[in-house]
Amino acid sequence: MFPKWFSEWNAKNPTDIYKPAIIVGVAGSAVFLAALFVSWGQPLATDSMQTGPRGTGMKVAKFELELDKPDPTIEDYYTDEPFIPEEGEELAGDIYENVQVLGDLTDANFNRLMNAMTQWVAPEQGCAYCHSGADDGEYADDDLYTKVVARSMIQMTQNINENWDGHVNAVEVVGVNCYTCHRGENVPSDIWFRIDPVNENTSGWSAVQNRATAQSQFTSLPSDALEQYLLNYETIAVHDLESRVQNEPGDPTWQHTERTFSLMNYFSNSLGRNCVFCHNSRAFYDGAQVTPQWATASLGIQMVQELNNDYLVPLEGVYPPERLGPLHADAPKAACKTCHKGYQRPLQGTNVITDWPELATSGPPVYE
Numbered sequence: 001m002f003p004k005w006f007s008e009w010n011a012k013n014p015t016d017i018y019k020p021a022i023i024v025g026v027a028g029s030a031v032f033l034a035a036l037f038v039s040w041g042q043p044l045a046t047d048s049m050q051t052g053p054r055g056t057g058m059k060v061a062k063f064e065l066e067l068d069k070p071d072p073t074i075e076d077y078y079t080d081e082p083f084i085p086e087e088g089e090e091l092a093g094d095i096y097e098n099v100q101v102l103g104d105l106t107d108a109n110f111n112r113l114m115n116a117m118t119q120w121v122a123p124e125q126g127c128a129y130c131h132s133g134a135d136d137g138e139y140a141d142d143d144l145y146t147k148v149v150a151r152s153m154i155q156m157t158q159n160i161n162e163n164w165d166g167h168v169n170a171v172e173v174v175g176v177n178c179y180t181c182h183r184g185e186n187v188p189s190d191i192w193f194r195i196d197p198v199n200e201n202t203s204g205w206s207a208v209q210n211r212a213t214a215q216s217q218f219t220s221l222p223s224d225a226l227e228q229y230l231l232n233y234e235t236i237a238v239h240d241l242e243s244r245v246q247n248e249p250g251d252p253t254w255q256h257t258e259r260t261f262s263l264m265n266y267f268s269n270s271l272g273r274n275c276v277f278c279h280n281s282r283a284f285y286d287g288a289q290v291t292p293q294w295a296t297a298s299l300g301i302q303m304v305q306e307l308n309n310d311y312l313v314p315l316e317g318v319y320p321p322e323r324l325g326p327l328h329a330d331a332p333k334a335a336c337k338t339c340h341k342g343y344q345r346p347l348q349g350t351n352v353i354t355d356w357p358e359l360a361t362s363g364p365p366v367y368e
């Protein structure tokens, strides 16, 4: 195949071709892979969102693949634009017999909202879920508990949008409607009940700790954090620069610390974000070093306390027994995850309020 002179020369001058071949091979593959990365992009690229001041490393890193993953319930979200009322149109309060909250709506908007509430809360059961006489066109009765609960829910939703604007519209107009919590289910996911003592045979501190429950985020931390902080108005303050050796009266104990950590784990899991989304982890105690999200979260704590105490707990006597808590027969309660469902913003920031002026205020709705 080669000329004779070459074969002769080659036989006289034996050379190790393996080393150069390996070098060429390795270098060639590296160039090839580098070319792939440049042309197709890094398959496991990360992106990060800055949360604190520049240079402090306060950022939340995520794989891009994950960041882009849409919340699957967004696709099923139902909405419908409002009808702008005409001059002198008759209102629901005059047309119907038993309208206590939505009296200022025109008939078209009233029915538009009834239809949407059905899509958001009871798409399978339809109007009959709240109206026993739906088949006979009879809607005035309050005989079903679901209707009585729904009326309170409408008031609660109006209150959230009207008075907790600093939370639910913190970044841009997003707001809250029935779908934010319910997502097409009669009973929203991620509700909670009182479960302390976790074990009836023990009492005291051990009764709430060292048992993996959903409320301890399946850790050995206390299971009563939501109850103490998001229902009972217990103060969240455990961290400062003072020595605790003296243990002055009123000083927080390690139990408070663990309960706080339990709550903070719940926050992180509710939003799918870690601690530095809200804190500068070098100074948890210092309100001057937090991120803007901390302030939004802080309002969120007060909002949840109000939703539970003013709207959800008072419904206890209205629910049938099977809807009440397993240990204390208490009313179902809400917290961060009931709206957020593991995302930084519920429905990833989908605006759910602009189409529903009826749910944005407790007064007469403003259409434009």
Ligand code: HEC
Pocket (backbone or CB within 6 Å): 096, 097, 098, 099, 100, 101, 102, 103, 114, 115, 117, 118, 121, 122, 126, 127, 128, 129, 130, 131, 139, 140, 146, 147, 148, 150, 151
């Ligand atoms: C999730 C519960 C729920 C569902 C589902 C629901 N409604 Fe209602 N409905 C209510 C509540 C609560 C009221 C009372 C509102 C008030 O007091 O302001 C009401 C009142 C009414 C009234 C006024 C009755 C009267 O004479 O006082 C009509 C009409 C009505 N609904 C029709 C419908 C129709 C039609 C559907 C199905 C498309 C429907 N509703 C689905 C909760 C519901």
Ligand code: HEC
Pocket (backbone or CB within 6 Å): 160, 167, 168, 169, 170, 171, 172, 173, 174, 175, 176, 180, 267, 271, 293, 294, 296, 297, 298, 300, 301, 304, 334, 335, 336, 337, 338, 339, 340, 344, 345, 346, 349
């Ligand atoms: C009633 C529903 C609801 C509840 C309950 C709720 N949130 Fe929110 N939260 C929202 C909405 C809606 C937004 C989006 C605001 C926006 O994007 O303008 C939001 C935004 C936030 C943000 C800001 C996110 C950002 O990108 O800046 C933080 C932080 C937050 N919530 C924390 C919490 C915490 C902590 C709790 C529990 C103590 C909580 N939320 C409870 C509805 C809720």
Ligand code: HEC
Pocket (backbone or CB within 6 Å): 117, 121, 146, 147, 149, 150, 153, 154, 157, 176, 177, 178, 179, 180, 181, 182, 186, 187, 188, 191, 307, 312, 319, 323, 332, 333, 334, 338, 339
């Ligand atoms: C902040 C979250 C939240 C919002 C917003 C919300 N709900 Fe609820 N809803 C709950 C919780 C918590 C329960 C109690 C769950 C249970 O019944 O076991 C509930 C229960 C209900 C029930 C009783 C269901 C059953 O089968 O027991 C109805 C009906 C209902 N909601 C209607 C509505 C309507 C209509 C809206 C909008 C106007 C709405 N909800 C908005 C949290 C919410």
Ligand code: HEC
Pocket (backbone or CB within 6 Å): 236, 237, 238, 239, 240, 260, 261, 264, 265, 267, 268, 271, 273, 274, 275, 276, 277, 278, 279, 284, 285, 286, 293, 294, 295, 297, 298, 301
């Ligand atoms: C969504 C925002 C948010 C996230 C995420 C979060 N925190 Fe917090 N954290 C807060 C807020 C708001 C407070 C203050 C509550 C108050 O004072 O009422 C707080 C309070 C604390 C405190 C008590 C501070 C004091 O003054 O004693 C500690 C400790 C703490 N967080 C640790 C953590 C840890 C650890 C994580 C991660 C597992 C975490 N936090 C995640 C918002 C958050």
